[in-house]
């Protein structure tokens with residue numbers, strides 16, 4: 537898992553002959569945006585790591601969703617048990 541959010545930014549590289557120079561076919565830069573020691577940080581993701589990092593960030597979201605579901609079930613169980621004493 538990886539913390540934070542997966543972000544896609546569109547940008548022009550600045551080379552006048554590049555396909556991005558028309559301002560429409562921009563480059564994609566993928567980034568992971570994460571709190572490091574309480575401060576927001578953004579890190580560029582190298583192209584070869586994009587799909588791996590995307591999956592790792594997604595895994596964290598699934599993990600959090602599963603934890604929230606379990607906590608909800610356990611809270612209902614706790615409240616039910618409490619009534620039956």
Ligand SMILES: [Zn+2]
Nearest residue numbers: 548549554556
């Ligand atoms: Zn370009």
